[in-house]
Amino acid sequence: MPLNWKTGGVLLGLVFFLAVLLVKPIGVSTQFVILDGIVADVVNSEFITKTEEGYTSTNAYMAKSGGKYAKSAANPLNYSFVFVLAMMLGAFLSARTRGGIGASERQSPAIWRANFGDAPMKRYAVAFLGGFVVLYGARLAGGCTSGHMMSGMMQTALSGYIFAAGAFAAAVPVAMMMYKKEA
Amino acid sequence: MTSIILAIVIGAAFGAVLDRIGATDPNWIGKMLALKHLHLMKTILLAIGTGSVLMFAGQMAGIVDVGHMSVKAAYVGVFIGGLLLGAGWAASGYCPGTGVCAAASGRKDALFFIAGGLLGAAAYMATYPMWKASGLLNDIAGGKVTLGTVPGSKFDGIWAMQGDILGIVLGLGFIAVAFVLPERLSGEGRMADMPAE
Structure with missing residues (x-):
């Protein structure tokens, strides 16, 4: 049984508030692109390349907005990517401490x-x-x-x-x- | 390094809360989206309202840096993408964030969701030039805009009215809707899954 909506809603709201207070608003789906970029660059090292201004990619989407996705994929230890890994850790620990999920x-x-x-x-x-x-x-x-x-x-x-x-x-x-x- | 520590702390808190409110559980997502049991909807609305009120009140009090706001562009593709995401969310019971959390909490079907997601993201990367050329990614209504004009923000407002006050009013509106919305609209009405209050 999940948390009462009043408790759960306030807790979730606090997390979104803390994120924007301390860093920036929460987002997740970009990191699927970043992981794809990391994998593609392992398979083909030409996929992401360093330029004088930063990074670029042979893929137009990775290269857009000054290569910001290419840069993140080249440096996976960045806030947004680690954030998603930490979400998994948090969910794992939370599920464990409430007794896990049945078979x-x-x-x-x-x-x-x-x-x-x-x-x-x-x-x-x-x-x-x-x-x-x-x-x-x-x-x-x-x-x-x-x-x-x-x-x-x-x-x-x-x-x-x-x-x-x-x-x-x-x-x-x-x-x-x-x-x-x-x- | 500080940013990595913050990522771990806030990310872990987000994942844990998503797990505890039932957002990573396709049973609750399915019941919410089929408009049978709105417990999770009430949670989400209260969260958006709480976050909004705290953020804009914090800005007005000078505690929250307005520069931390990050507003995404409005374009026709946002609506089309929303339709696609909505259909897949309803069918699978997962969205990107809850899918990775569900997999971490032990759900095997969520691993298939993630694999499909990585392929879907790659498919978008490959087809992006086509969307770009279609014009459906071009800004509408000013692109990166907020409803009101937030003082000190780099984003324009659609309306001239003060954006932080509007944000607090809308936030209170979300909270009010969360309270007014019934838990059940339809369905079997099983007492066993009603939360004890």
Whole structure:
């Protein structure tokens, strides 16, 4: 059972506030690009190259905005990348200290099993395709639920509202069609 | 080095809170997005409101550096990308941040989400020139804008009204909606999953 929404909401709000007080607003989805860039540069060392002004890449997206993504991928020990690794550590410790997640739930969530049965492969396929669409969409939008919806709307950014409108316009009908049974 | 320590502390806190509020649990995401059980929606709205009020009040009190604000550009692709993200979020039960946290908390399906995500991000990297050429990435309504004009900020406002005060008002609005919204809209109404209050 999750935290009461009043406690949970205040705690989550405090984290977003602390981030903007001490450093900058929270964002996550860019780091998928950074990890792709790190991998691509390992496979092909020409992928990211150092220039006189900084870094650039053979990929136009990595090279955009003065090569800031190329620079992050060339130096993974930066705030935003470490932030996402730390999120995983925090979630891991939090899940452990509340007793972990049950074996069947680890394979696929109860809501999935109630609607689509116990076979894990179908769930894995949908999770994979979902991940593909989510990150493609997040990079097209320039941010995700964290960066656009939470950090953006918190700062009264117009883009955050546009993003949230699009996200819920698609998410609600898809969830209603797919998850008729609760669990 | 300080920035790395901050990344570890704030990142770990964010991951732990996402785990504890149920945001990394596809069961709660599914129930929220199918508009059956809005407990998580109330949590998220309260968080946005709390963050907004604290940030803008902090700016007005001179505690929060306005320069820390980072506003993303508005363009048509933001809406299209939002639609895509929303569809995938609903189908999988994960968004980028909650997906990596769910994988860390032991969910195997989240590993497939991350793998798909890395491929999706790579696909966008490959197709970016096409989007760029389409004009759908061009700024609309001024691009990097806030609703009001925030004093001392490098971002323009759509409206001339004072952006920090508007931010506090909207933040209080998010908090009010969080309180007003019912936990249940529809569904089986199982008492077992109702939080004890």
